[in-house]
Amino acid sequence: MRFGGLVAVKDLDLSIEPGQLYGLIGPNGAGKTTVFNVITGVYRPTSGEISFKDQPIVGERSGKITRRGIARTFQNIRLFGEMTVLENVKVASDCRQTADLASAVFRTPAHHSEEKRVDLQDRELLKIFHLEQFADEKAKNLPYGSQRRLEIARAMATLPRLLLLDEPAAGMNPQEARQLMDLIRWVRDRFGMGILLVEHNMKVVMGVCETVHVLDYGATIAVGPPAEIQRNPKVIEAYLGGA
Amino acid sequence: MKALVRAVVVIGALFLLDSLLAGNLVPGVSLSPYFLQILCLAGINIILAVSLNLINGFTGQFSIGHAGFMAIGAYVSAYLSITEGDRIRAVFSFAPASVQDSALLLVILGAGAFAAAIAGFLVGVPSLRLRGDYLAIVTLGFGEIIRVFIVNIDAVGGARGLGGMPRLANFFWIYLFAAATVAAVTRIVNSSFGRTLVAIREDEIAAEAMGVNTTRHKVLSFVVSSAMAGVAGGLFAHYLMYLHPNSFTFLKSFEIIIMIVIGGLGSITGSVLGAVLYIVLTEGLREFAQYRMVLFSLLLVVIMIVRPGGILGHRELWSFFTRRRRVEPAPPAVTG
Numbered sequence: 001m002r003f004g005g006l007v008a009v010k011d012l013d014l015s016i017e018p019g020q021l022y023g024l025i026g027p028n029g030a031g032k033t034t035v036f037n038v039i040t041g042v043y044r045p046t047s048g049e050i051s052f053k054d055q056p057i058v059g060e061r062s063g064k065i066t067r068r069g070i071a072r073t074f075q076n077i078r079l080f081g082e083m084t085v086l087e088n089v090k091v092a093s094d095c096r097q098t099a100d101l102a103s104a105v106f107r108t109p110a111h112h113s114e115e116k117r118v119d120l121q122d123r124e125l126l127k128i129f130h131l132e133q134f135a136d137e138k139a140k141n142l143p144y145g146s147q148r149r150l151e152i153a154r155a156m157a158t159l160p161r162l163l164l165l166d167e168p169a170a171g172m173n174p175q176e177a178r179q180l181m182d183l184i185r186w187v188r189d190r191f192g193m194g195i196l197l198v199e200h201n202m203k204v205v206m207g208v209c210e211t212v213h214v215l216d217y218g219a220t221i222a223v224g225p226p227a228e229i230q231r232n233p234k235v236i237e238a239y240l241g242g243a
Numbered sequence: 244m245k246a247l248v249r250a251v252v253v254i255g256a257l258f259l260l261d262s263l264l265a266g267n268l269v270p271g272v273s274l275s276p277y278f279l280q281i282l283c284l285a286g287i288n289i290i291l292a293v294s295l296n297l298i299n300g301f302t303g304q305f306s307i308g309h310a311g312f313m314a315i316g317a318y319v320s321a322y323l324s325i326t327e328g329d330r331i332r333a334v335f336s337f338a339p340a341s342v343q344d345s346a347l348l349l350v351i352l353g354a355g356a357f358a359a360a361i362a363g364f365l366v367g368v369p370s371l372r373l374r375g376d377y378l379a380i381v382t383l384g385f386g387e388i389i390r391v392f393i394v395n396i397d398a399v400g401g402a403r404g405l406g407g408m409p410r411l412a413n414f415f416w417i418y419l420f421a422a423a424t425v426a427a428v429t430r431i432v433n434s435s436f437g438r439t440l441v442a443i444r445e446d447e448i449a450a451e452a453m454g455v456n457t458t459r460h461k462v463l464s465f466v467v468s469s470a471m472a473g474v475a476g477g478l479f480a481h482y483l484m485y486l487h488p489n490s491f492t493f494l495k496s497f498e499i500i501i502m503i504v505i506g507g508l509g510s511i512t513g514s515v516l517g518a519v520l521y522i523v524l525t526e527g528l529r530e531f532a533q534y535r536m537v538l539f540s541l542l543l544v545v546i547m548i549v550r551p552g553g554i555l556g557h558r559e560l561w562s563f564f565t566r567r568r569r570v571e572p573a574p575p576a577v578t579g
Contacts, residue, residue: 095454
């Protein structure tokens with residue numbers, strides 16, 4: 001992926017299996033978020049290919065890619081602030097429903113049953129994420145940690161097979177970060193989807209990921225299990241600077 | 244079923260009200276033609292304001308071209324009723340004259356709405372790629388292009404204006420369509436489709452990331468809104484029986500914007516309130532015609548300072564009567 005003359009990410013090769021927790025780390029400006037934006041269709045890669053469930057997805061709109069089963073959260077929280085928590089989740093699950101504009105205007109039976117189904121399903125989802133007490137609260141009024149959880153819950157409502165988490169622990173205190181780690185593991189175990197995690201908090205990354213992928217200036221410098229990465233001299237150099 | 248009953252009740256009530264105001268129900272009781280006309284124009288404004296609110300208030304796409312779509316609806320329906328009126332009537336020749344009139348009105352309003360919807364689609368597809376100020380400028384431009392087009396089409400009178408259509412619209416029809424517009428927009432907003440529109444307003448990137456085809460939703464709401472403006476135009480044409488391109492300048496678009504901003508972007512009852520308030524104020528200030536716009540600007544400035552979200556903000560009128568729920572300060576993060 002290049003922007004004009006700048007090569008942001010090059011020769012990236014990664015694959016994620018269902019149920020795998022894959023960490024992507026690197027110093028600031030290494031290209032982590034760019035990788036996210038390329039996968040989710042926000043940027044079109046200048047070369048290379050991405051396939052999901054054995055189908056190429058390069059060049060599709062990000063909405064389409066989400067409907068295929070790749071959901072993401074945002075580094076800087078992007079909730080629908082004026083909408084309630086429940087509505088936030090409903091918008092996401094709407095991408096799986098078929099009711100159209102006409103059925104809304106004429107209130108067809110299909111519209112009613114669909115609305116009921118979405119309502120039940122999403123209240124259930126909020127319960128899983130311990131957000132049910134906020135269901136009718138505006139999203140912007142939630143405490144920070146809960147907003148982060150809602151971001152994940154909202155992404156989950158699109159029923160993804162691959163979940164991309166962009167710095168979910170940003171701004172969390174150690175206790176919240178620990179709870180987040182449990183949540184991530186739990187979500188993976190329960191739904192069995194692949195998770196790609198971008199994170200600066202090394203405790204979280206090393207704690208939950210099975211494979212860690214280190215980027216520096218857009219190039220891969222190491223891939224392996226957390227224990228190996230922690231000892232890798234190249235990684236240490238990238239983070240601490242060479243002697 | 245409930246909706247059907249409600250529709251019948253509304254139609255019945257409007258019918259009674261219509262005959263009452265016209266002085267046919269209670270002898271000696273009627274509304275003066277002047278006030279009746281204000282009332283009818285207010286009804287047309289309600290249609291315009293509520294439909295524009297669908298784009299500006301709920302979808303958050305600032306459009307200033309609504310008068311253009313109103314003009315298309317007005318001219319298409321007027322042209323049809325003038326040139327094809329007799330032929331359309333002939334189809335319903337078995338029915339009494341009043342039924343023929345109603346049928347003619349419905350047919351030409353449908354045609355006007357359809358034409359406005361197509362125009363909305365053609366304008367919306369390229370311009371809804373833009374955001375904020377850019378979208379506002381482009382829609383403003385398209386609105387003016389539509390008007391200039393009309394000025395240069397001789398078949399509809401060009402700059403001379405167009406007259407000669409029958410008076411088909413009255414209090415009953417105008418408020419029937421106003422009620423239908425309010426009902427339709429309310430239902431759209433309170434559906435999954437409307438939820439998605441509000442999500443686009445709140446954060447377009449996040450909405451797209453949640454699997455929403457934002458372009459499709461924006462264009463659809465634009466098309467629906469344009470069609471409703473077309474209906475308002477058709478009613479306008481067949482109420483005043485005269486059309487002039489100058490009625491549809493960008494100032495008309497601004498008027499509609501003022502109505503929804505006063506009432507509250509994202510509030511349907513707010514738009515209704517704004518539309519009524521606007522016409523009451525314009526008529527009330529008629530004596531100070533020269534200073535009217537000055538007073539309006541002043542009012543707008545005051546409202547923006549006192550209530551930046553408009554009189555009702557995002558809320559609906561009835562939400563003020565139900566007990567206001569205190570938003571408790573949320574407890575610190577609970578276990579995940």
